[in-house]
Amino acid sequence: xxxxxxxxxxxxxxxxxxxxxxxxxxxxxxxxxxxxxxxxxxxxxxxxxxxxxxxxxxxxxxxxxxxxxxxxxxxxxxxxxxxxxxxxxxxxxxxxxxxxxxxxxxxxxxxxxxxxxxxxxxxxxxxxxxxxxxxxxxxxxxxxxxxxxxxxxxxxxxxxxxxxxxxxxxxxxxxxxxxxxxxxxxxxxxxxxxxxxxxxxxxxxxxxxxxxxxxxxxxxxxxxxxxxxxxxxxxxxxxxxxxxxxxxxxxxxxxxxxxxxxxxxxxxxxxxxxxxxxxxxxxxxxxxxxxxxxxx
Numbered sequence: 001x002x003x004x005x006x007x008x009x010x011x012x013x014x015x016x017x018x019x020x021x022x023x024x025x026x027x028x029x030x031x032x033x034x035x036x037x038x039x040x041x042x043x044x045x046x047x048x049x050x051x052x053x054x055x056x057x058x059x060x061x062x063x064x065x066x067x068x069x070x071x072x073x074x075x076x077x078x079x080x081x082x083x084x085x086x087x088x089x090x091x092x093x094x095x096x097x098x099x100x101x102x103x104x105x106x107x108x109x110x111x112x113x114x115x116x117x118x119x120x121x122x123x124x125x126x127x128x129x130x131x132x133x134x135x136x137x138x139x140x141x142x143x144x145x146x147x148x149x150x151x152x153x154x155x156x157x158x159x160x161x162x163x164x165x166x167x168x169x170x171x172x173x174x175x176x177x178x179x180x181x182x183x184x185x186x187x188x189x190x191x192x193x194x195x196x197x198x199x200x201x202x203x204x205x206x207x208x209x210x211x212x213x214x215x216x217x218x219x220x221x222x223x224x225x226x227x228x229x230x231x232x233x234x235x236x237x238x239x240x241x242x243x244x245x246x247x248x249x250x251x252x253x254x255x256x257x258x259x260x261x262x263x264x265x266x267x268x269x270x271x272x273x274x275x276x277x278x279x280x281x282x283x284x285x286x287x288x289x290x291x292x293x294x295x296x
Contacts, residue, residue, distance in 0.1 A: 004049075005048065005056075005216045005220065006023065006048040008046045009044060009045065010038050010044060013041075016037045020033065023050070026211065027215070029050065031054050035199060038196060042196065045196045045203065055282050056221060056266075059222060060199065062170045063224065064169055065170060065200075068163065069193060069194045071189050073092050073161075073162065074091065074189070075089055075188065075190055076088040076090075077190045079175070080178065081190055081191045082193070084190070089188075092187040097154065100185065103185050104152060107177060108147050108148070109147065112142040113144075113145050114140050128140065146169040146172075147166065147177070149168075150177070151164065218265075218266040218284065219264060226251070226253065226255065228257055230260070230261065234248060235259075235262075239267060241268070241280045241283045244277065245277060246276075249278055251278065256270060257278070
């Protein structure tokens with residue numbers, strides 16, 4: 001078993017937890033986690049951490065994501081997607097392209113978004129989707145998210161079907177974005193299909209069905225962080241998890257820094273410590289062997 005990231009092209013049906021369970025059998029280890037949930041009906045990029053790389057998922061979960069979705073205007077559902085029951089219909093007519101694009105402009109940049117009831121967020125210790133299954137609805141505080149791109153084009157303007165390409169921050173609910181856009185246009189909407197195209201540096205081009213997915217080196221998932229290669233003597237100290245001076249590690253700035261050995265393998269991730277030092281946030285691998293701990 002190799003430590004690293006597997007980029008899965010998730011199919012519609014299984015939950016993200018189901019994919020993780022299957023991946024444990026596929027890769028022969030219980031050390032498997034994912035970098036961000038996809039709804040059961042959603043497809044696309046699901047990044048898995050395998051082996052010791054599960055400890056690196058914390059550096060991926062907050063990365064920007066991109067999606068392609070089909071939005072149905074004129075119909076609201078209980079789950080904001082096609083799986084829910086129809087709760088309202090609206091006569092919105094064929095929407096004008098310029099009117100739709102003008103409305104989407106109001107959803108760019110930093111926006112406040114209320115999470116849907118069918119989500120994994122906890123309120124008073126209970127997940128919202130658990131409360132929703134019990135027929136309960138509770139107040140959800142709005143959360144700030146960021147949308148960089150929200151482009152729409154009609155698929156079938158007469159029936160109200162539009163395709164959207166979205167680039168956004170982690171934590172953005174695409175279902176809520178579609179529903180809120182429908183409201184802004186004087187009616188309602190829900191998501192018909194949803195496909196995640198990227199998570200940070202990983203894209204659909206690298207993704208494959210679970211049975212065909214390969215484990216990629218940990219460094220590929222950390223390309224958004226500063227990286228530094230160290231000589232063998234420093235690598236030994238890093239492997240022991242030692243607190244170092246920035247100049248010993250060859251870094252400056254605020255970090256975090258991915259520390260690589262001479263061959264490009266990830267040894268650790270370091271961060272600032274007590275203003276003038278750096279220490280490991282986590283140590284992934286043991287450094288090259290040495291007869292004695294250099295600090296002993």
